[in-house]
Amino acid sequence: MPVPANGKTRLTRGWKRAALGAGLSVALLATSLPAHADARFRSWVAEFKQTAIASGVSGRTYDRAFRGVDEPDLEVLEKARYQPEFKAEAWDYFDNRVQEHAISVGRQMAKKYKPWLDRIEARYGVDRNIVLAIWSMESNYGEILKNDKVMRNVVRSLSTLAYGDPKRAKFARNQLIAALKILQSGDIDESHLTGSWAGAMGHTQFIPTSYQLYAQDMDGDGRRDIWDSVPDALATAANLLRKNGWQSGQTWGYEVSLPDGRKFPSGRASLAKWQSLGVTRASGKPFRNGAESAELKLPDGRSGPVFLMTKNFRVIKAYNNSDKYALAVGLLADEIAGYGGLVADWNRPFTKLSMDEKQELQQRLSTYGYYEGKFDGKIGSGSRAAIMAYQERMGLTPDGHPSLEVLSTLRKK
Structure with missing residues (x-):
């Protein structure tokens, strides 16, 4: 999901299981709210209308958006309050994302949407396999949109956070205004304005403000529909990468091998310079462009896979400011394209399963x-x-x- 300037908000799955493990429940959360929470929420909604109108949202749009939204979504508050800090090991993170199913479906989608991917690649200059990998990472090629337990009313979710979560209130208010403007634009109607508990929307999981910046009408129907139009959603992702500096025709990076016993400086240097220091491609092939600048990354230590990351790696991080995320996108894209997987394996303390x-x-x-x-x-x-x-x-x-x-x-x- 594209991240806001003040940090990232990720979609958390399996919330019920996690909440129960922490001794929480929706019922317990409900008892922690004031006795007149629904009345107070409705009062908040009525008061926020003036803020929305002052921000350019019509009263008619506001009333339409909030029709039937008369109580906060307690599950949203529970998700917001219980965000477990789980730091996945490298093998765990990548095994769950760069795996046989994601690769197979990605190749199927590459064939199914080839005409559209041809157009997207030509218009935005972004590698189609990178776009497919983002689609996989964000919504499992749209499968998450079919899950009613995950997808919810964006207006209700964001108004719940703005009303009931002090830590996210400012973020939620800004996103709510943006969501109302999306509704007002006619790109989507209120019944289809759905997203994650934090407001991430569509196949490529854009928060409302990012949607406003990057959304595209690729299929030409007059609407920027990232919920039901795969071409629009993929073009929107490609547009984000292009506007953040994607270099057409260039890779995101290389898996490399390091000479034994040698230390390397931090920072960026040309691929030719890295090669002069003894760093070579793990595949044995030459670097494509020796003048290109790259940074050395060791996500699993020196004994795990090692990489030289180019500018496009940093561009992917505009989508999610995480090295692991950007690397997973790059590795999955290479697998979908048929370039093959890693030469070195992650440092896992057990025998891997298929x-x-x-x-x-x-x-x-x-x-x-x-x-x-x-x-x-x-x-x-x-x-x-x-x-x-x-x-x-x-x-x-x-x-x-x-x-x-x-x-x-x-x-x-």
Whole structure:
């Protein structure tokens, strides 16, 4: 999701499981609100109308947007209040994002939308595979938009945050005004103005202010519809990258090998300079442009995969200011394009499972009563908790790793 200037707001999945793990519930949250919370919320909505009108939103648009929005969304407040600080290991982060299913579907979408991708690439100069990878990272190629437990009324979500979350109130007010202007523009009607709990919208998960800056009408129907038009959504993502300096025809970076026992300076240098210091492409191929500037990155230490990142890597970070996010986009894009995966592997303390084996792991854990989630092969907090519970029961080290060792013991039961 494109990030606002004052920080990032990410979509959190599995909130119910996380909340229960922290001893929270919607019912408990409700009891923590004032007895007349709904009346106070309606009063806030009535008062905010003048602010919206002063910002250029018509009274008619405001009334239409808030029709039926007469109480705060308690689930939004719960998500906002319970944001677990989980720092994923490199292998965990990338295994869940650069995996067989995402690659396969990305290639299918490349064929399905080829005519549109041809036009988008020609108009914006952004590599189609980067755009497809962002689509995967943001909404699983639109699958998340079909999940009613995740998607919700953007006006209600943002007004709830503006009313009930002091930490996010300023952000939410700004986003709410922008959302109302989107509705007023006619790009989408109120019944389809849906997004995450924090207001991230559409296939490529744009917050309202970012939508205003970058939204595109690629299919020519007169509306910038990132919810139901894949061409519009992908063009919007490409437009963001272009306006943030994407260099057409250039890569995001290279996996490289370092000579043993040598230290390297921080900062940027030309690829030719890095090569003179003994840094070579891990694939053995030459660098495309020796004059291009690049920065050395070691996301998993010297013993893991190592990279030289070019300017386009920094441009991807305009979408999400995270090295891991930008690297996952680049790696997934390369896999979708058929360039192949990493030469070096991440420093994982176990034997890696394939996507099919991870799904089998979830199914077997479910059979024995440890897991209640989807059999999607994505190892999140629910899967890790189930693995740990099983490991503890079996007298194994409860590390929660989705390992071949754990799957092998399950197969023997």
